[in-house]
Amino acid sequence: MFTSEMIASFNELETSLYNYISKNSEKVAYMRIRELADETHVSTATILRFCRKIDCEGFSEFKVKLKMHLEEDRKTILKDTQHAVTEFFDRTLKGDIEEAIKDAAQLVSKADNVLFIGIGTSGILAEYGSRYFSSLGKFAMYIKDPLFPVHSSLRYNSTVIALSVSGETNFAVTHLNQMKQEGNKIISITNNKHSTIAKISDINIPYYVTEEWFENANITTQVPVLYILESMAHEVYKLNH
Structure with missing residues (x-):
């Protein structure tokens, strides 16, 4: 108000x-x-x-x-978290998400550099993803500051993993466009496959859950993103060992 x-x-x-x-x-x-x-x-x-x-x-x-x-x-009635998770499993895991995760893991395993990008809640998950991948032996970095500079050495044979619920985050689109023009691979994890970020990605992994808002804050569950990140990290570990 x-x-x-x-x-x-x-x-x-x-x-x-x-x-x-x-x-x-x-x-x-x-x-x-x-x-x-x-x-x-x-x-x-x-x-x-x-x-x-x-x-x-x-x-x-x-x-x-x-x-x-x-x-x-x-x-304002918040959905039960169990409902959101069930929705994800019913809608997504019956599809070809596992194949998409394996394809994404192939790109990550071959990359010299792995860079996570996200802002807001997705920025927190970008930080978590980089730490989780690094813990399993594939060193990764993250960017959650729109003004953070990307050194030229990181723009060669890199794979970028972009996290965005809407898939329309301006800062992510700008970074991804630059990285793509320089020949790097783009993996995106978004809530649907028709967004701008999804369209410019080499591989998009959508998770399709109902978006939730509370007082102008996007509180859409991020449990599916955690599942996808951890599954991908495990696949990369298998490929590298």
């Missing part, structure tokens, strides 16, 4: 008002403007100025939007 731009525009009194509302949203939604002024020790004029800064004509419109926001939060 409050954007970062709105919060940045608040003065000291408005910030204290914002803090009170954030902590007492359920109560504020049913208060009169005078009651809120008394509780927060600010004037009604300050409250009205606050309302205008958050794109409300007055206090009544603010309360309507606040109630709608609270109602949306109540409607």
Whole structure:
């Protein structure tokens, strides 16, 4: 309900008002403007100025939007993790994912350099993947910073493993395009095979689970990605030994 731009525009009194509302949203939604002024020790004029800064004509419109926001939060129902995992196994493991994992392992085993790329939650998994592969004898690195420079020595006979739920992450697309133009192999693990990252990859491994969002955060399960990474690492180990 409050954007970062709105919060940045608040003065000291408005910030204290914002803090009170954030902590007492359920109560504020049913208060009169005078009651809120008394509780927060600010004037009604300050409250009205606050309302205008958050794109409300007055206090009544603010309360309507606040109630709608609270109602949306109540409607959010998170799926059980077991359901997401079952969905992955039912949809994906009945297909040809195991063959795709083996093909990807072949590329990784022949590469001089292995580079994981991801951002956000996928960045955390990129770090995990590089550590897991390295633990099994195939040294790998990771990039989860969009501005991280890739040295020219790493752009020769490399295999890049890109992780992205949407498959549309701009920073990953930019890096992958550069690496592909220099003759490197691209493996991507995405939630579907029709994304930009999937299309520019030599091998794409989709896992097809229903995406979930909570308060603008993508909370889609990453259990399938862990399964794919660990399975691929094991296949690489078998090939190298």
